[in-house]
Amino acid sequence: MSVIKAAIVGGTGYTGVELLRLLSGHNGVEVRAITSRAESGTPVAELFPSLRGHYDLKFTAPDVEELAACDVVFFATPHGVAQAQVPELIARGVRVIDLSADFRLQDIPTWEAWYGQQHGCPELAAEAVYGLPEVNRTQIAGAQLIACPGCYPTAIQLGFLPLLEAGLIETSGLIANAASGASGAGRQGKTDLLFAENNDSFRAYAAGGHRHLPEIEQGLGRAAGTPVALTFVPHLLPMVRGIHATLYAKLKDPAAAGATQAALQSQFEQRYASEPFVDVMPAGSHPQTRSVKGTNVCRLSVMRPQDRDTVVVLSVIDNLAKGASAQAIQNMNIMFGLNENQGLESPALLP
Ligand SMILES: NC(=O)C1=CN([C@@H]2O[C@H](COP(=O)(O)OP(=O)(O)OC[C@H]3O[C@@H](n4cnc5c(N)ncnc54)[C@H](OP(=O)(O)O)[C@@H]3O)[C@@H](O)[C@H]2O)C=CC1
Ligand SMILES: CC(=O)N[C@@H](CCC(=O)OP(=O)(O)O)C(=O)O
Numbered sequence: 001m002s003v004i005k006a007a008i009v010g011g012t013g014y015t016g017v018e019l020l021r022l023l024s025g026h027n028g029v030e031v032r033a034i035t036s037r038a039e040s041g042t043p044v045a046e047l048f049p050s051l052r053g054h055y056d057l058k059f060t061a062p063d064v065e066e067l068a069a070c071d072v073v074f075f076a077t078p079h080g081v082a083q084a085q086v087p088e089l090i091a092r093g094v095r096v097i098d099l100s101a102d103f104r105l106q107d108i109p110t111w112e113a114w115y116g117q118q119h120g121c122p123e124l125a126a127e128a129v130y131g132l133p134e135v136n137r138t139q140i141a142g143a144q145l146i147a148c149p150g151c152y153p154t155a156i157q158l159g160f161l162p163l164l165e166a167g168l169i170e171t172s173g174l175i176a177n178a179a180s181g182a183s184g185a186g187r188q189g190k191t192d193l194l195f196a197e198n199n200d201s202f203r204a205y206a207a208g209g210h211r212h213l214p215e216i217e218q219g220l221g222r223a224a225g226t227p228v229a230l231t232f233v234p235h236l237l238p239m240v241r242g243i244h245a246t247l248y249a250k251l252k253d254p255a256a257a258g259a260t261q262a263a264l265q266s267q268f269e270q271r272y273a274s275e276p277f278v279d280v281m282p283a284g285s286h287p288q289t290r291s292v293k294g295t296n297v298c299r300l301s302v303m304r305p306q307d308r309d310t311v312v313v314l315s316v317i318d319n320l321a322k323g324a325s326a327q328a329i330q331n332m333n334i335m336f337g338l339n340e341n342q343g344l345e346s347p348a349l350l351p
Contacts, residue, residue, distance in 0.1 A: 026343025103128035103147035151323025159315035242289030296326035
């Protein structure tokens with residue numbers, strides 16, 4: 001197949017520049033346009049010296065003709081932006097991968113309640129495919145519009161899926177304690193993300209309700225075949241990248257043969273045996289965020305402490321990679337019939 005022509009809307013943000021970094025190592029794609037309203041005219045390599053020698057492009061203001069001339073457009077923009085621009089691109093046959101939350105929720109009143117604005121194109125939200133390849137690979141292959149999952153939703157859904165699909169746990173009383181690096185909040189200045197406010201400290205936020213809750217419950221409900229109830233508490237970690245989710249669920253039948261530690265381990269290993277980017281670690285492991293830094297990998301570990309009735313799952317991803325830009329590229333590879341791993345094979349940076 002010929003080289004895919006790609007554009008990125010929102011190229012100065014963290015997920016936009018992560019797309020550029022990853023696509024610089026993908027020989028099936030040429031980035032033709034990268035937009036920023038604030039930096040229009042600035043060479044990409046001037047704003048991001050790490051990309052010197054990789055891109056000759058300049059940022060441009062978003063222009064529908066320039067975007068429509070591409071095969072695929074990534075939206076790495078705040079919510080509300082894609083839904084205004086995507087309908088025309090879709091009508092012109094362009095494939096769109098949206099990293100924002102605009103098309104993730106099927107229930108539009110729920111989206112409007114959590115995002116505090118009217119949805120611009122509910123009809124496209126109904127058509128969009130939720131871009132979690134471990135669940136929707138076949139639909140992704142035939143999709144024109146992908147709603148890339150959020151970062152917390154990716155880590156949390158991948159951790160709970162094997163248990164819910166196998167009917168091993170109660171569907172109410174699920175708990176997710178998750179912590180993210182500060183890049184999860186984007187690149188725009190915010191006082192509570194200043195080094196002096198955030199470093200050497202740890203705190204929860206949005207414990208009373210975070211907008212990722214309905215997205216996670218939507219995905220888990222589909223896996224369980226029935227609505228689920230989750231308590232989700234996000235935390236802010238004084239580091240740049242990474243999400244660590246600690247998940248808790250009650251076993252339906254602690255005495256069942258499928259509920260032993262060995263059976264749970266085997267359940268996870270079988271569920272993800274053919275998944276290139278989900279790594280089930282040996283029993284007793286404690287996955288670290290740095291083991292996935294810059295990669296599309298989710299590392300998981302499952303345990304049943306003291307053989308009591310609670311299952312604990314540990315799940316780590318890089319919020320900018322499997323939680324956003326690398327997963328977006330995984331979706332693109334599937335949509336265009338490429339090797340799913342293309343451009344995504346480098347291991348994490350250590351230390
Ligand atoms: N950071 C993360 O870990 C994750 C983020 N996401 C989602 O991905 C999206 C991007 O996030 P992130 O990269 O962190 O965001 P940033 O705030 O870092 O960057 C946003 C980008 O969008 C551009 N932009 C803002 N408003 C508009 C507009 N109205 N029209 C066109 N471009 C616009 C900005 O450039 P300019 O203003 O110059 O045009 C900038 O390049 C968000 O929806 C976020 O929720 C999803 C998963 C993880
Ligand atoms: C640390 C931090 O602030 N994280 C962000 C997660 C952002 C994100 O994932 O964006 P989406 O809403 O597009 O999924 C937050 O909690 O709002």
